[in-house]
Amino acid sequence: xxxxxxxxxxxxxxxxxxxxxxxxxxxxxxxxxxxxxxxxxxxxxxxxxxxxxxxxxxxxxxxxxxxxxxxxxxxxxxxxxxxxxxxxxxxxxxxxxxxxxxxxxxxxxxxxxxxxxxxxxxxxxxxxxxxxxxxxxxxxxxxxxxxxxxxxxxxxxxxxxxxxxxxxxxxxxxxxxxxxxxxxxxxxxxxxxxxxxxxxxxxxxxxxxxxxxxxxxxxxxxxxxxxxxxxxxxxxxxxxxxxxxxxxxxxxxxxxxxx
Ligand code: GLN
Numbered sequence: 001x002x003x004x005x006x007x008x009x010x011x012x013x014x015x016x017x018x019x020x021x022x023x024x025x026x027x028x029x030x031x032x033x034x035x036x037x038x039x040x041x042x043x044x045x046x047x048x049x050x051x052x053x054x055x056x057x058x059x060x061x062x063x064x065x066x067x068x069x070x071x072x073x074x075x076x077x078x079x080x081x082x083x084x085x086x087x088x089x090x091x092x093x094x095x096x097x098x099x100x101x102x103x104x105x106x107x108x109x110x111x112x113x114x115x116x117x118x119x120x121x122x123x124x125x126x127x128x129x130x131x132x133x134x135x136x137x138x139x140x141x142x143x144x145x146x147x148x149x150x151x152x153x154x155x156x157x158x159x160x161x162x163x164x165x166x167x168x169x170x171x172x173x174x175x176x177x178x179x180x181x182x183x184x185x186x187x188x189x190x191x192x193x194x195x196x197x198x199x200x201x202x203x204x205x206x207x208x209x210x211x212x213x214x215x216x217x218x219x220x221x222x223x224x225x226x227x228x229x230x231x232x233x234x235x236x237x238x239x240x241x242x243x244x245x246x247x248x249x250x251x252x253x254x255x256x257x258x259x
Contacts, residue, residue, distance in 0.1 A: 036074060036075065037075040037076065037077050038069075038074060038075065038076050038077070038096040038097050038232065039076075039077050039079050039094065039095045039096055039097070040065055040076045040077065040078050040079060040095065040096070040097040040098065040099060041079050041081055041085075041086040041089055041090065041095040041097070041098040041099075041100060042057065042061065042062065042078050042079065042080050042081075042098075042099060042100055043080070043081070043082070043083040043086065043100040043101065043174075044057055044080040045174040045175055045176055046059070046061075046083070046100065046101050046175060046196060047059060047196070047199055047200065047203070048060055048195070048196075048199045048256040048257060049061040049100070049101040049119075049195075049196070049220075050062055050099075050100065050101065052080075057078050057080065059256065060119070060252055060253060060256050060257075061099045061100065061101060062078070062099075063252040063255070064099065064118060064222075064240075064243065064249070064252060065097070065099045065222070067239070067243050067248055067252065068222075068235075068236055068239030068240060068243065069239070071238075071239040071242050071243065072235040072236075072238060072239045074232075074235065076097070079094075079095060082149065082150075082173040082174060083100055083102075083148060083149070083150050083151060083173075083174070084148075084149035084150030084151075084173060085150075086098045086100055086102070086150075086223075087108065087111060087112060087150070087223070090111075090112060090223065090224070090225045091111060091225065093225075096224060096225070096229060096232065097222060097223070097224055097229075097232070097236070098112070098222070098223040098224075099222045099223075101119075101121070101193060101196065101220055102220060102221060102222075102223055103121060103152045103193075103218035103219065103220060103221075104117060104218070104219050104220070104221040105152060105218075107155075108223070109226075110226070111225070111226050112223040112224065112225060112226050113223070113224050113225075113226050113227070113229070113230075113233055114221030114222065114223055115221050115222040115223075115233060115236045115237050115240060116221070116237050116240055116241075117219035117220060117221050118219075118220055118221065118222065118240055118249075119195070119219065119220040120217070120218075120219055120220075121193045121194060121195050121196075121217075121218050121219065121220055122193065122194055122214045122215070122216050122217040122218045123152065123153050123156055123191050123192070123193060123194070123214070123215040123216045123218070124191070124192060124193070124194040124197055124198075124210045124211075124212075124214055124215060125137065125189060125190075125191060125210070125211050125212050125215060126179075126182065126189065126190045126191070126192055126197050126208050126209070126210055126211070127182065127188065127189050127190075127208070127209060127211055128182055128183065128185065128188075128207055128208060128209075129207050129208065129209050130207075131188060131189075131211075134188060134189055134211060135211045135212045136211075136212045136213075137160050137164060137215065138164055140160070140164055140166050140188075140189055141164050141165045141166065142165065142166070142167050143166055143167055143187075143188040143189055144166070144167045144168055144170060144186070144187040144188055144189075145157055145161070145166050145167075145168075145169050145170070145187060145188070145189050145190065145191070146169075146170050146171075146172060146178045146181040146182055146186075146187040146189070146190040146191075147169055147170070147171055147172070147178065147190065147191055148171070148172050148173070148174065148175055148178050148192070149171045149172065149173050152193075152216070152218060153190075153191035153192055153193070154169075154171065154191075156191060156215065156216060157169055157191050170186075170187055175192060175196065175200070178190050178192070179192075179197075179200060179206055179208060182208060183206055183207045183208060190208075191215070193218070194210070194214055197210060198210065199257075222236050222240075224236070
């Protein structure tokens with residue numbers, strides 16, 4: 001009798017523990033994506049790739065990752081954060097995936113694996129409409145330059161700063177704050193991805209203009225933590241290829257970039 005009771009209690013406990021386990025820990029790290037929910041880091045201040053509209057996350061990246069997940073039969077949960085926090089969050093195991101207008105770089109490849117490229121971008125120099133003495137990086141000597149924390153724009157500016165003697169670099173956590181700094185004259189220039197600043201200028205009266213040639217070329221990729229999510233990365237690439245083939249990829253781009 002006693003033995004039976006103990007057995008019953010143990011069985012119930014085991015069931016309870018198992019239930020809790022599946023309940024709250026349905027995110028994935030290990031291979032095998034059946035029924036897993038992958039946490040996807042996004043930067044929701046980055047139109048036309050990622051932004052919030054009527055309380056929903058939307059944009060090219062959001063549509064692409066949703067379409068890939070649907071095509072490949074996995075679930076995702078979007079996790080908005082400052083761009084600078086995304087790679088650290090992947091490394092800390094708080095995310096499995098990142099899509100954030102993230103440029104594929106050799107430096108980042110040391111800690112993440114990238115999908116096949118899905119968009120061509122690159123950096124541009126941006127100034128206020130009434131600025132007429134800045135057209136290239138050399139003209140930034142003695143000027144205040146705004147950049148966004150953790151971005152390729154920030155890295156590029158840090159490298160150039162040494163050579164060209166800026167007054168100083170000012171760092172922001174999101175692009176709108178960086179745009180504002182130049183709009184209101186606190187900084188004389190900023191560096192941003194061309195498609196993002198071109199879209200922002202077309203959409204809003206920011207009082208900003210792009211000057212000179214494109215500073216760098218770059219391609220966006222979807223990131224997973226290096227060496228940890230090979231199966232997931234394969235699915236992402238397969239999904240991406242399917243979207244391109246079916247015309248869905250062009251449809252998404254047109255939705256945000258046409259006109
Ligand atoms: N493409 C740039 C980078 O990878 C900026 C990305 C962003 O600000 N979301 O650093």
